[in-house]
Amino acid sequence: MTTLNEKLQSLKVIPVIAIKDANDAVPLGKVLVENGMPCAEITFRTPAAAQSIKNLREAFPEMLIGAGTVLNSETVDLAIDAGVDFIVSPGFNPTTVKYCQQRNMPIIPGVNNPSLVEQAMEMGLTTLKFFPAGPSGGVAMLKSLTAVYPVSFMPTGGVSPANINDYLDINAVLACGGTWMVPADLIDNREWAKIGELVKEAVAALK
Template sequence: MTTLNEQLASLKVIPVIAINKVEDAIPLGKALVDNGMPCAEITFRTECAAEAIAVMRKEFPEMLIGAGTVLTNEQVDQAIDAGVDFIVSPGFNPRTVQYCLDKGVAIVPGVNNPSLVEQAMEMGLRTLKFFPAEPSGGVNMLKALTAVYPVKFMPTGGVSLKNVDDYLSIKSVLACGGTWMVPTNLIDEGRWEELGQLVKDAVAHVN
């Protein structure tokens, strides 16, 4: 059984997706899988997130699917029911983290300073989201954190083709979360060929 960290490290880039229509879930999943990125972090910023995850999970059982922007225990339950592999939260909420641990689902909470890293470690977590990456000091801040703490990071927020190599060059970085290859307007307009090309370019760039 491949661990979540191993899967993230092999993928290198995790597309962070806001999906507005459930019917887009299957063509979106196909564009990702067919172009070498069999993964998705579907954010709970839209009303149909849980339903879209469930559709994607059924159609693409081998995909690595996470639920992003999870803020409440209710959303954790919805994500688990939809079949996610892991939960991602923008910040570090001990209540949400503990709820995920009790439910047996992996959670990657957001941190951006030493105190939050230590609080996460205190709860047994060793894989964390560095968010928002660029506004929080970017590569230099992350290097400072990794010099002190034995944890793995998934930087997200301001990561793009221009700087993804800088983040991935840091030994403790498993993968980067990004939106540049899954623009919401392309999803909303069903421009799957263009989106697929962006995905293919992203995969080629990091491999």
């Protein structure tokens, strides 16, 4: 069975998506799958998140689906009930981490300094989100962390076509989270063809 880390490593980029209308989830998922990006991190920044995940899971059973911006145990429950494969949080909240572990749900919490990496490792976590990547020192900071700690990272926040391969060149980086191929305005306006082009370009640009 393929592990979550192996799946992330093969995908290299995870689109981070905020969906306002759950009816848009399946058309968007179709665009992602058909253009070589069969994955999504649906953020709980909108009330439509849980239903969007449910819709995606039903339409695309093989798709790798994460729940992002998960801030508490209640949201963990919503995400699991909706059918996610993993949880992502912007910061490191030990309570949320413990709850995910109790429910046997992988969580990739956000860290951006040595102390947080060590706290995460203390709880048995070896895959972490480096967030916000750009404002936290970018590639240089991440190289410093990976030189010290035996963990894998998923940088998110400030990742773009201009720097994604710099992040992916770091051995400890499994994949990057990004929004540039799924702009909110294009989703709101249901411009699926334009999103398809951006997704195709993002996949083609990967080394």
